[in-house]
Amino acid sequence: MSTEKLAQPGERELTSRGFFCAAVAFAMMGFTSTCWGPMLPWIAERNDLSISTSGLILAGFTMHTLIGTVLVQVFGPKKDLIWFIQRGIIVAFIGFIGVVTLNDAVLLTLSGCFAGVGYGATGLALLQLFTRSGNASHVRMNLASAATGFGALAGPFTIGMLGSSNIPAIIILAIGTSLVATRFLTGAQWRVEKFDHKSQTKQNQFQLFIILMAVIFYSGLENSIAAWLPTIIKASDGTLESGALSSAFFYLFFSLGRFIGVYIARYLEPHSIILICILATFLPFSFAMFSRDHMSLGLALCGLFVGPIFPNSSSWIARKTPGFPLATTVLMLAIMAGGFIFPPILGFILELAGIDGFLIALAILLGLSAA
Template identity: 25%
Template sequence: MFSPAAVVASCVGFVLIGVLQALYGPAIPALREEFGLSPSAAGLGLSAHFVGGVGGVLLFDRWFGAIGNRRILGASYLLMAVGAAGFALAPRWPLALAAALLAGLGFGGIDYGLNQLFAVGFGHRSTAMLNILNAHFGVGAILGPALIGAVGAAHYPAVFLVFALVNLPLLLCLKGVRDRAPQPSEGAYDSGGVLGRSLASVLGVFVALYVLHVGIEAGVGGWEPTHLETVGYGAGAAATATSVYWLMMTVGRFLVAPIALRHSPQAIITVSCAGMTVCLMLASISELAPYAYAGVGLFIAPIFPTGLPWLHRAAPRARRAGALVIAASMVGGVVAGPALGKAIEWSGVEAVPLLLGGVSALCLAATLWLIRSTRSHSQ
């Protein structure tokens, strides 16, 4: 599916989408001042980005197989570049939101497209390669806020413009991408699978697993600083611990790549969900909380990329399955904030790790159900 240069370019592309997603938050102070926005209105920039992301996933899926992969990926990079430039130069907030939506369309196309192609394009190495690919997203998510911090939030337009320009050279590397994806019989997993009602159930539980685990990912990222401050840590220590959480998520994906060559996706995700649940429970002990949250980042890291090859094995002919779970993961990130906020209103901030631990236990239950269900149909 990919030449060596195209693999490197794809990893750079994932660094860029990680940067893009992480730029909106640090730019909020400058956006509020420039456009006279309330905090909630300024936060709509990231919401528009995610709405565009879901649209990009669905559009890529609709055109997948009908239009060559190079053409769709190229269009996605161009949409990201044009949207980022438009966000930087927009004279009014509605135009900036429209530009963020446009950039999100490209973001979703790259996110889904490369995940889909890596899931079927590397044979038995697909799980390892997906973890490496998604680890580069984490690299970008760490770099984004660092860039805004280095130049100052007031100079966010320059950062978005540079981001737009950096997208363009990647278009030259698309000739190394195979224009047609292999069919299920050509890929790593060419047997087994589930059918009929069982297929619908398996897809539904996969969607639930993705929604729930991304909800945990966003929940920890959003509420860890508040929880740590509530139980007695200083603001600086809480912010540092949260950065370590995101760093561990990136490190975890690099670490699991060689493990994925020797162990099945099912085994890796089971261990990940169990470890994540234990760490979240330990995070309710104030003395252990910062270290436990770092453990959550390490254990949650492989779930998103490792689940995709397992999904392709369980449902090799369900063409829309990958789009469904990736779009669901984005919805999970959007819904997590308000849902967790409501739960915290009646339980208190101290209960954050226990609430998330309960959700993590549901992830483990979903994983065990999927193992039993897909195994029974592939034997």
């Protein structure tokens, strides 16, 4: 198959205004995503559901982010990125309204699934925009991810400060901000290209496989800590607000890790940063395992080292697979697969085996990431 040129190089440049608007949308999507942690016990308490059942609502959301991602990949050559970004965020907005306002478990799950489709489509389109535009750079991707990290911190922190009773307003305002930001986005009027991909990834195939496997387990680790840390705090005679603040503490270190990633990206190659970060995560996690009184601090500190992994994985894959946007889609699928598979499993483990079983399961995920 020959390459089909869908846009001139100059037409694929992400303008400064476009980068700012896309970063704001990305940040507020991060804000909304990390609110799932404090939302899970809130949903369970509000609707008289078990911990594992509330986890299944999150699983429905995450599974359908996979579907949204695939839709962008399948129809990407037919529509500009801006088309997916603006319509995807509307779908996510409608779905999240249902998640925070409906009371029936089935309708909650369906709303979560609907939100997931829009969230996945928008997320992949924004990632393609950051990594595949004509003026894309490794540092710029880290800056966008740092903004997302800040949004991720702000989500649970806002709930912790304003109280769980304000969750509906907080979520609607956050995803609504993303929606508004996409209305002003410029530099996204181009499509993902068609290509002959067999020659694009052969020399990097093994490395690509290793990176993707590490990302799946890393994503499971990050999402499981963020999703269930508030529940653990609440189950340990804490309040939902204190649980939300513990999640915010995790994302504080996560955000710091993203900003540190911006700096070290100037000196180290992405694959080196990924390996160093995964191995360094063993330090705070061991602290959490063996110092139960400071478990929440140890788990929160893990965020410092998992923060830089996603942007550097994205940049490495985009750099190694020019003209092969499917690789970026596969990365998103790997991240979403980890977030879909492992948090519900660890929710069942937490319910059946308690905190000890939960920590052992996290240790296994971390070991698999490093392996």
